[in-house]
Structure formats: structure tokens, C-alpha cells
Amino acid sequence: MSALLAIVSRDADYYLMLSYILKGAGYRTVLVDIPNEAVATAEARGAAAIIVDCQPGSQILADIASGLEEKGLAGDLTLIALVAEKAAYLDILKANVDESFTRPLPPERLLSYLHGEIGNSSDEASGRLVPIFDDLRLDVSGRRVLVRGMPVNLSPIEFRLLSALMGDAGRVHSREELIAVAWPKSAFVEPRTVDVHIGRLRRALRRALGRDVIRTVPKEGYAIDIAQSM
Known part of the structure; x- marks a missing residue:
């Protein structure tokens, strides 16, 4: 079983980008958007x-x-701070964190630390958890989707939906899960709205790729079709 990382953030976009990178390295992630939990x-x-x-x-x-x-967990759990440039560094030191990184940071620095501190995932997880999409890629820093190097025009919601689907490729995501990562917490979103945005995303990708890569699972949700995307 690969290591699980709890990411504390109120920025859903940032979580999706970080989760995509970490899952690509074989880790599992969970979003904690209520810090006191x-x-x-x-x-x-x-x-x-x-x-x-x-x-x-x-x-x-x-x-x-x-x-x-x-709770006596300080020695069991590694605490990592991703620090905005204007954050008070003295407060970071007082918190006695295991490691801190100033944002923006090269992903390889964080991954190198994680591999050295808590190890890598199992061979099975690192081998198949996240497939490599040869012609469909996320430009994390630019928040763009590229098909064979060319950008695909997506709305912010469609981008977040695709990030979630690609971040755990092959797994069926329920509409409730997709609402949680793609829309603000305060927004009321009906399941039908997810279907509409998935439909737009599917058409945009079909135009760019020449094939469908989003699979609909009746009464359950949506998934990226690994077999067609590899």
C-alpha cells in the first residue's frame, strides 16, 4: 500500500495540482479543507x-x-509546510515542523524529501497508480491542458474536473466527489450540472484527440478510460 499524504489547503485548485504530482510519484492523497480536522x-x-x-x-x-x-503523534507523522513568500518565517520555526518549502517550489524538491523521509510507494502502486498519457498532459504551472503539445481551451471548472479524473485515472468518480473538487464550497451544484460540464469537457477532448477518453458509468459517475488514453 502506498503512503497516504494529508494535504491541508482551502485552495481546491492548488490541491488538485499538488495531488496530481504526488500521485504520479506513487503516493495517495486526501484533502483536508477544514484545518482543525x-x-x-x-x-x-x-x-x-x-x-x-x-x-x-x-x-x-x-x-x-x-x-x-x-495526541503524541509528533514523532509518528511528518509535518511539512509549504510557505507563501510573505508568511512569517519565525512562526514556521516556532511550529517545529519537520521541513518547510517556500512556494513556488520545484516539485522534485518536495518529492526528493518525501522519498527520503517516508519512502516511496510499493512497486505495484508506483507501477500503475497513475498512467502516463502520451498525448494528453496537464501543464501544472500554467494550468493548461495540452494535447500533443497544443493547448485545449477549457473553463476553470472543466480543468478541475479533468485534473481530478486524471489524478486517479481509471477510478470512477461520483458526481458528489467531482462537485467537491471543482466548485467552491459555498456553491449549490446539482448533479445534472456536473453532467453538463463533463459533456463540454468530453467534446473538447474529442475534438483535440479524435477519440473519447471519458467513460460514463451509469448511476455511478465518470472515469478517464485508461485503455484509450495510454
Whole structure:
């Protein structure tokens, strides 16, 4: 079983990008968008590390570090801070984190640390968890979708939907899961709205690729069709 990483962030876009990178390296991820639930979620799910998206003026990191100490988990869970440039570095030091990185950071730096600190995933997970899409790629830094090097015009919601599907390729994602990652938490979204946006995404990809890559599973949801995308 590959290592699970709990990512604490209120930015769904940032979580999807980071999750895509981490899953490509063989890790599993879970989003914690309510910071005071981070320690409980990590403990319940057996996470190997907590990665905190630290914004200026936020007390999230200190609260999580304190929660780990109170539960006696500080030595069992690796605490990593991804620090915005204007965040107070003294606060990061006081939180006694295991490692901190200033954003933006090269993904290989984070992956190198994770591999050295908590190890890699199992051979099985690293071999097939996330397939390589030869002609369909996400440009993480530019938040673009590229087909054979050419950009595909997608709305922000369609981009987030595709990121979620590709980040756990082959698995069927329910409409409720897709709503959670693609729309703001305060928005009321009906399942039919997901179908509409998936339909637009499917047509855009079909025009660019010349084939369908999104599979509909009746009464369940949607998945990227690995067999056709490889």
C-alpha cells in the first residue's frame, strides 16, 4: 500500500495540482479543507505526513503542530509546510515542523524529501497508480491542458474536473466527489450540472484527440478510460 499524504489547503485548485504530482510519484492523497480536522483525519486515515498550505497571517500550522503534540503523534507523522513568500518565517520555526518549502517550489524538491523521509510507494502502486498519457498532459504551472503539445481551451471548472479524473485515472468518480473538487464550497451544484460540464469537457477532448477518453458509468459517475488514453 502506498503512503497516504494529508494535504491541508482551502485552495481546491492548488490541491488538485499538488495531488496530481504526488500521485504520479506513487503516493495517495486526501484533502483536508477544514484545518482543525487535519490531525484527526490524518490519524484516522493512517497518513504518513501532513502537508500544510501556509498563507500569510494564518495560524493553521501552529494549531496542527500543537494538535500533534497533544495526541503524541509528533514523532509518528511528518509535518511539512509549504510557505507563501510573505508568511512569517519565525512562526514556521516556532511550529517545529519537520521541513518547510517556500512556494513556488520545484516539485522534485518536495518529492526528493518525501522519498527520503517516508519512502516511496510499493512497486505495484508506483507501477500503475497513475498512467502516463502520451498525448494528453496537464501543464501544472500554467494550468493548461495540452494535447500533443497544443493547448485545449477549457473553463476553470472543466480543468478541475479533468485534473481530478486524471489524478486517479481509471477510478470512477461520483458526481458528489467531482462537485467537491471543482466548485467552491459555498456553491449549490446539482448533479445534472456536473453532467453538463463533463459533456463540454468530453467534446473538447474529442475534438483535440479524435477519440473519447471519458467513460460514463451509469448511476455511478465518470472515469478517464485508461485503455484509450495510454
